[in-house]
Amino acid sequence: MLRISNHHVSKIISVLFLVEVLILLMSVYVGMHLRLLGGLSGSAISLQKFALPAVAFTVTMLFSMSALGMYQLKYREGFRNTLLRLMPAFALGFGILTLSFYIVPELYFGRGILGLVILISGTGILLARVLIFKSSEFGLLESRILFLGTGTLAKECGELAMHNIAYHNYHIVGYVPVAKGDTCVPSSAVIANTESLTALALKHNVSEIIVSVQNRRGGNLPIKELLDCKLNGIKVTDAATFFEREACQIRVDSLQPSWLVFGTGFDQSFLRAFCKRTFDLIISLLIFTISIPAMLITALCIFLEDRGPIFYKQERVGKDGHTYMVLKFRSMRNDAEKAGKPQWAKSNDPRTTRIGGIIRKLRIDELPQIINVLKGEMSFVGPRPERPFFVEQLNDQIPFYNVRHSIKPGITGMAQVRYPYGASVEDAVQKLQYDLYYVKNNSLFLDILILIDTLQVVLLGKGAR
Incomplete structure (x- = not known):
């Protein structure tokens, strides 16, 4: 996850957004050259003349796709589903552009060019989305995570990682128990702590450990081992931060007041x-x-x-x-x-x-x-x-x-x-x-x-x- 102004944004969404910005911008110039076929005296003039229309087209289409939820990836999208979602988004964008041309005539670049641009950009975005989605399924953006704890909180964190994250870019290595008690996660996913937490994490190539222990009193939490993991380049995250990052929620049932007091945020400047x-x-x-x-x-x-x-x-x-x-x-x-x-x-x-x-x-x-x-x-x-x-x-x-x-x-x-x-x-x-x-x-x-x-x-x- 990337953090922009304290808000967490999915890596897949970020990559998708940047790729589509480039596709939308380039489609204007490709459509213009195909339509005019050398009618302008040079590429420098073309860039200068179509810079503002290209930006306006890009912003409008990004806004339309965002408004229709195309950057909220909560289910798998194949070619057909992507096409069905893309069509109304481009229709909305076309309507906004038409209105913009009447208000700001300088943005207008001709019906023929606009038709080509929409066709090129729509095809490019459709293919890019299918390619990126397929790549994410192959685990190219996958992170391997390990949960410390086997209780109710660990179960909820695991379910969030498996079902509520767009395109499942998490692979759950397993759950490590920290104390005797009820186990709420599948027994097959529990990893016996017969070796140190650091050795276990390095053995399974874990990139992040989620501390999902409800009760941290009584010395149950292996602080020294967690510190050793962090010193070895393994990210250590508590459950409250995990929920904040992945679900845009601050869970009140597992929240420690100190986490709010000493955490970042609450900008009232x-x-x-x-x-x-x-x-x-x-x-x-x-x-x-x-x-x-x-x-x-x-x-x-x-x-x-x-x-x-x-x-x-x-x-x-x-x-x-x-x-x-x-x-x-x-x-x-x-x-x-x-x-x-x-x-x-x-x-x-x-x-x-x-x-x-x-x-x-x-x-x-x-x-x-x-x-x-x-x-x-x-x-x-x-x-x-x-x-x-x-x-x-x-x-x-x-x-x-x-x-x-x-x-x-x-x-x-x-x-x-x-x-x-x-x-x-x-x-x-x-x-x-x-x-x-x-x-x-x-x-x-x-x-x-x-x-x-x-x-x-x-x-x-x-x-x-």
């Missing part, structure tokens, strides 16, 4: 605050301008359906525990909480109106919160704000829950794009683990990634409730 506020204002004003027609139509539909209020305000908990009134399009009946007690929203909630169901699926009901962002009560990206009634309950039941209130809440966030909609304490725990990851590793780079993933959620209708 003036520069980070300034960049985030600038990002919030630019994105909010841009999306507000683009979405004005959709908001006007939504407001009219809500009013015509039951002649009730268009908007509703609700108290939410924000930064440092301060409350504020969040603004949303009304998607439920006026008597949604006639019992007088706050209720969790549910999937396919019967209290939702017909229009409400549509705007929830498309996330249009969240758009008025842009006003909260402009007022400084929210950020565009951050943990979703919760109601005081539920915050009081969750603080008592979930450790570290209040950490999410150390930054401003957001319209969208890591939990919203990574976890399906849920409404229970168990779901709140899962969402908190993503929120803690964001609070610890938040950066402008991560905000942009979440914003792109949010567009994917909107376009594909994921997570509707």
Whole structure:
């Protein structure tokens, strides 16, 4: 895994992204030369004339592929699946480019050239993806890992390495027990510690040891052997860091407070605050301008359906525990909480109106919160704000829950794009683990990634409730 602005990115994704940048850039020049066939006086003139259109084409196509989830590799892709995913992404990119040509005519480089460029780049990306995916299956980017521990935590880490990582770039050598107790991993995968941990790791060509021991008290952890492994060039990682790196979660059930205190992250500097506020204002004003027609139509539909209020305000908990009134399009009946007690929203909630169901699926009901962002009560990206009634309950039941209130809440966030909609304490725990990851590793780079993933959620209708 590579680390960019505290966020971990898969090696396969990084290689794929860089290769596709080169393919998209080069396809513009190849298409131009094939179409014009020497019509320009020289390559230097060609590079100068088509530099801006080439960059615009590349950025647009990368954005379109990202928005449709082509850089979230959660299952094996063959030639057919890759082609089926690539076609709508290029269609979206073509639509954005067409609009861009009207707004900025300097970007236009002719229909004939554009057709050739799309054909060349599409073919190149399709072949590159098939080649890279096949290479990853042959283990060219594979890492050999060893788990220290055989309990529940070791089992969960092993399952994550086997099933939740794109293209299985981990080979599990086995599990080494550290103390007597229940063994939760397959007995065939347990390696008897008849020799030192260093000798064992070198023998099996292990590149990383994952310390997945729940209880480290009583001298169970072989610290000297782990240090010896590290001095021999073998990476040593604890379970909390492994989950953070591979699942973008900070697990609260196996988390030591000292890990949060002495670990990296939690950037609350003036520069980070300034960049985030600038990002919030630019994105909010841009999306507000683009979405004005959709908001006007939504407001009219809500009013015509039951002649009730268009908007509703609700108290939410924000930064440092301060409350504020969040603004949303009304998607439920006026008597949604006639019992007088706050209720969790549910999937396919019967209290939702017909229009409400549509705007929830498309996330249009969240758009008025842009006003909260402009007022400084929210950020565009951050943990979703919760109601005081539920915050009081969750603080008592979930450790570290209040950490999410150390930054401003957001319209969208890591939990919203990574976890399906849920409404229970168990779901709140899962969402908190993503929120803690964001609070610890938040950066402008991560905000942009979440914003792109949010567009994917909107376009594909994921997570509707």
